[in-house]
Each structure stands twice: as structure tokens, then as C-alpha cells.
Amino acid sequence: MERYTKTAMLLHWLVAILIIAAFLLGLTMVDIKGITPTxxxxxxxxxxxxxxxxxxxxxxxLWRAKHTPPPHPANAPAWQNKAADVVHYLLYFFIFAVPISGYLYTLAAGVPVVYLGVWQMPVLFEGTPELKAFFKPIHYWLNMSMALFVIAHAGAALKHHFIDRDGVLKRMLP
Known part of the structure; x- marks a missing residue:
């Protein structure tokens, strides 16, 4: 069975790990009472x-635009292949939309984003309570929606591995 490129695997797993870590950290940080150093x-x-x-x-x-992913398993039903395509496109949407919405939410709160404590990202607009109230639920619901699709994606990969035994998961494992 055809595999993904090493670069595609690296980017997939780095993004996956960072998304899960950022999601869990987001849930943790909002539950801390008050403004603390932690x-x-x-x-x-x-x-x-x-x-x-x-x-x-x-x-x-950019990598995906230049490198065609492996084809769907030949024995998979057409509806499964279509569902896989839809979920993949939605995950691509979310890996852009969630960070952008977080950036806009942070700016709306009047806080600059200083990447790694070194590079201040552009401040596109001044924050206001109204903008903060607008972007907060957008960022939250995009995150929750992405979490559902990440779970569906991982569940489908595990189904392919343990039930179908068709090698789909192995294509993305180093």
C-alpha cells in the first residue's frame, strides 16, 4: 500500500500533537481563577x-498542493471515501480557522501576541469589549468542532487498523 511522504507524516504528527496540547492547555488555563503567573x-x-x-x-x-496523498483503499465503500475527504477538508479548515480566531480574539481583548516572547505579531485593530465578546464564542466553538472532527478522524484511523485491517493507519506512521 502506498504511504504518505516523510514530510507529510512529520507535518501531520507535529500539528496533531500541538493541536491536542493547545486544546488541553486551553481547557486548563481558563479554569485557573484570577490572574496568576501560571x-x-x-x-x-x-x-x-x-x-x-x-x-x-x-x-x-503547500506540501499537500504539490504532493498527491495515497489513494483511498480500493475495497472501501464510496461513501466512506467521500466522508474521509470531507473530514480531511474540514480538518484543514480548522487548523487555519482556530489559530486565526484565537489571534483575533486575543487582539479583541487588547492583548498583543508576542510569538515565543520575541516577535510581536501585527496588531490589526484595537481591542474592545464588544469585539472580545464577538470573537470569544467563535474561537470556543471552532475549537469544540475541531475536537469532534479530530476524534472522528482518529476513530476512523483506528477502525481501519483494528477492524478493516487495511493498512490505512500504517500509511501515516513513520
Whole structure:
């Protein structure tokens, strides 16, 4: 069975690990009461992961545009192949939309994003309580939606591996 390229695998797993880490850190940091040094540190790490995901998403999309992924398994039903394509496109949407919405939410809160504590990203607009209230649920629901599709994607990969035994998961494993 045809495999993904090493670059595609690397980008896939880096993005996956960062998305899961940023998601879990996001859930943790919002539950910390008040403004504490730990909470501020977690917010910075969360933002850095998000910006890194966005940079890797650009690299991944450019790589994908030049490198055709392996074909679907020949014995898979057409509806499964279509569902896989839809989920993949939605995951690409989310790996761009979630970090962008987080960036806009942060700016709306009046806080600059300083990547890795070194590079201040552009401040596109001044923050206001109204903009913050607008972007907060967008960022939240994009995250929750992405979590559902990540779970579906991982579940499908495990189904292919343990039930179908068709080698689909092995194509993305180093």
C-alpha cells in the first residue's frame, strides 16, 4: 500500500500533537481563577502553540498542493471515501480557522501576541469589549468542532487498523 511522504507524516504528527496540547492547555488555563503567573504563562504557551500550528498549516497545505496523498483503499465503500475527504477538508479548515480566531480574539481583548516572547505579531485593530465578546464564542466553538472532527478522524484511523485491517493507519506512521 502506498504511504504518505516523510514530510507529510512529520507535518501531520507535529500539528496533531500541538493541536491536542493547545486544546488541553486551553481547557486548563481558563479554569485557573484570577490572574496568576501560571495562568499568564499558560496563555502565552497556548498562543505560541496556536501560531506554530498556523505556520505548520501553511507548510502542510503547500506540501499537500504539490504532493498527491495515497489513494483511498480500493475495497472501501464510496461513501466512506467521500466522508474521509470531507473530514480531511474540514480538518484543514480548522487548523487555519482556530489559530486565526484565537489571534483575533486575543487582539479583541487588547492583548498583543508576542510569538515565543520575541516577535510581536501585527496588531490589526484595537481591542474592545464588544469585539472580545464577538470573537470569544467563535474561537470556543471552532475549537469544540475541531475536537469532534479530530476524534472522528482518529476513530476512523483506528477502525481501519483494528477492524478493516487495511493498512490505512500504517500509511501515516513513520
Amino acid at each position: 495562568k499568564l504563562k499558560y496563555y502565552s504557551w497556548h498562543k505560541w502553540m496556536g501560531v506554530t500550528v498556523l505556520f505548520l498549516a501553511v507548510a502542510r497545505a
